[in-house]
Amino acid sequence: MMNAYTPATELEAEQLDDLNWATTVLAGFGDEHDNTDAAEGMLSVLAQSGCTTMIRMSAGASLCSGQFARA
Secondary structure, three states: OOOOOOOOOHHHHHHHHHHHHHHHHHOOOOOOOOOHHHHHHHHHHHHHHOOOHHHHHHHHHHHHHHHHHHO
8 A cells, every 4th residue: 555645734735736737747648728838837946946855856856857858
């Protein structure tokens, strides 16, 4: 059985949702109205200003992996 992570605050929960949305869009699974530039912008903000180290590191790593995939 997998352990679920429970966010400590509402802000953390919101940022985790934003991180999930952005990585889903960049992976090509967003809906037709989602924008990859907006997703990259979201990751950039989260990488710099995420409320936890986990969010900042995950967003930064997602940005890097997305840039390499398109190179």
